[in-house]
Amino acid sequence: MSTKDFAASTGRHKYWELVEKELKLLQDECGMLKKELHRPVDCAVCRADHSETVFTKEGFTFVRCRECGLVYVNPQCATEKLLESYEMNASLDYWVDVLLSQGEQEYDISKFTRACEELEELTPGRRVLDVGCSIALFLKIAKQRGWDTVGLELNRKAVKHAVEAYGLDVRPQLLDQADFSPESFDVVTLWEVLEHVSDPRDVIEQCAQVLKPGGVLAILVPNRDALSARVMRSHCSCFGGRNHLWYFDIRTLSALLDQTGFEVVRAETHLHQVQEILTYLNYKNPYYDERGGDDLDLPDDLRRKFEDFIMDNMLGYKLLAYARKVS
Template identity: 40%
Template sequence: MKDVDGSLAEGTASFVKKTGRDKLWQRLDKHYKRFIDPKTSLLFEDMAEYRNCIVCREDNTQTIFIKDGFTHVRCLNCGFVYVNPILKEDCFDEVYESSDFGNKWVEVLLSEDQRKFDQAKFEKGVEKINKFTKKGRILDIGCSVGHFLEIARDDGWETVGMELNKRAVEHARSLGLKVWEEKLTPNLFPKEHFEAITLWEVLEHVSEPRELLKEIHLILKDKGILLVLVPNIDSIALRIMHEKSATFGGSSHVNFFNYKTLSRLLKEEGFETVDYETIVSELGTLNNYLNYEHPYLGKGGQILDFLTPEYIHKNLLGYKLLMTVRKVKVKS
């Protein structure tokens, strides 16, 4: 896939401001303070939920950093990086269903520059799905404002979306899209109902991805396609910037995959990998950071010549990991 990087195309600071991310980030301090105990600078204990590693199920971790009161750890058994503890489910749901933070993110998604970025990303996603399955029914879980569903519908797919944010649902429905305002639960759809399902930047938000993947496996047709996009913990941007990266936001981003951990999780839940790559070089942000400027609002400068989008994606160092997998039968 050709590099899809809105910040690289016109400069990170310009992209951030035109999409409204700068205004969104100004609200984050207020957003996080609702959950953080001022005495400990950590998540309030009565709001905290502890969990084992979602990949290997072990409880053997090392803290790598604390950001905005949320502890980020690495599993010493399998290498998976995650937030522990996380917000309890009722607090987590409030963030996505009705919070000001969620509504401001919808404004970002509806900005012209963000739509251009997403257009290229989603068109390539549809092309990839078409490569591995025939057209039919497609479900986009976490469909947000419905941009992917629009593109899939225009390409001839019968589309259905699921989304929790009320404002996003209203916008998607205004486009004539069928969107369910609820989570995926057992028996919501018939078994083997969809030719394809997509998870565009969803798994990093879900406290227990295996439950979601099990339900997806049930409602996908035999050899149906699942397309997954997540932040890539092995990206060169995250390896260099660590907690300075906007990817790390403990109230919402709680899982951080690389190819090894994501492919293991998907395989154990009945999917075989048919394609994988990284997208979004994040070179503009890196350029700022390596020149001692604000990673997202800096003016940039000269960067090492070998850091090209081609080099980054050849070595799976891109900001996002895109995996296409096929449903296979689970061994009993």
Template identity: 30%
Template sequence: MDKTEDTVYLKCKDHTVSGKSFSLVPDENHKMLRTSPAPGVEELPEYYKSEDYISHTDARRSWFEKIYHLVKNYALKQKLKYINAENPEKGMLLDIGAGTGDFLTVAKNDGWKVSGTEPNASARKRAGEKGVSLIEKTDASFVRKHISSYDVITMWHVLEHVPNLEEQLQELKELLKKSGTLFIAVPNFRAYDAKHYGAYWAAYDVPRHLWHFSADAIRSLFSEKGMKVVRTIPMKFDAFYVSLLSEKYKNGKMNFFRALWTGWLSNRKAARTGEYSSLIYVIKHQNN
């Protein structure tokens, strides 16, 4: 693949809000892709203004949304199980990009001291109604106040949305205790379902997803910050969820059986290659 700045890996359409097209440009240094042109910080919130953006709503209007929330409830318990396995002594947990607060609610009920951020005002309001108070974002004063404070920091499908990736990675390093653990979940553009659907792969989700990671990219990026991936955990349900949406984008409707087959095939191939549709990365400081 050509390493020039202008090389385009793929062109994708925003199927959720604008209908605009964006390019995915390779970053060969980190084996990842970036969305181009990336919306400015002021413009970016406009691309989240949709009732179909499911992580900012608790709606159950369709069978798809009902299934999503059913699977989500199972996934929340699994995430908590992974965290407790790494950190049996419950301490302080920060969830960045907490959405409507469901994960923090589960963690709080399990005995964790929770806090979180969420830029979307409507989602923050829903979280507050569940007893979880969120702030809009972290900033320099927040980092100074909470440096090396957190036993666990989680970002569940959030890192791909962050405008300033370098700044975010540095912040994670500073906020995490030396003995703490990061849990980072992101889509994997090297998965079979990504290759199968190409420009219609729903997990590209341009331009809300500004970065598109591979496992090599995550290892490289965190290694540069003195951190290491100690293990990866597959998110097998994501292959089915993403395939359903991809079918809709490609063919105009959610073909359940075709999506089921593609998701199953993706997970089967990933059992050999490790290239699941989405992965959770468990990350620690390198001296631990």
């Protein structure tokens, strides 16, 4: 299925429209983040404050750390404002509908089933905490496979769905508000969460506290190294400064995990985005426009080699890492 068809079938178009309209964070005059909401930050990995601007997009400035290469938003939006937006707003409530659409469910069930299989290879333990679990589809699948599951999620509509429709233990809390015993989980998962948080190091340290020694932390984030991000830069859909604050690659993510008592034991990337890159190279919107008759294209055999090259070299759109707690 093309990205355009996927967006239409899941209702993502409407979500993006809603996000644009709400949360008046930008100055009317210049379209940049309002000064009173500025939260200047240092690099989340090496803590350096030497960075250079890469581009600006939708009111936010994206910079690259001169020391370690992490790409991040700076200044970021004030944490209180961000948290408030995660608890309840029209676009996030609508996002629950996107997640429940048939197209999204098919994709996510496949993704999370594979994740369960990989986790089951990495640890015999079966008690899992999913931090920022949204509607808790991952936990639903894990529970069906015999796992003991707990989730944390701020969005009230997502929590309601997880509790009422799936019958799961999902709590409307941040990890530092939850009263879990130290070293009580075999696995903690952060599916597309770490790029959203104000302090990634703090969140990983909190995960370490509730993980048993030898337990596994699973992290899925946008991949700074993605070929689609490198080619399309600000036009790549991974870059959204309001809520995607940090862009790790395998080196910066491994460094942060190493500093917080973890060792990466497996890593891979997902989604090659070859069609999006080709559409962009034809001066079109990579996510909305169709292929045309005289567009630059690749013969099938070359396209397959290109896709393989991307996946073999960790250049996919999403980065998935599994790390074991070593200390």
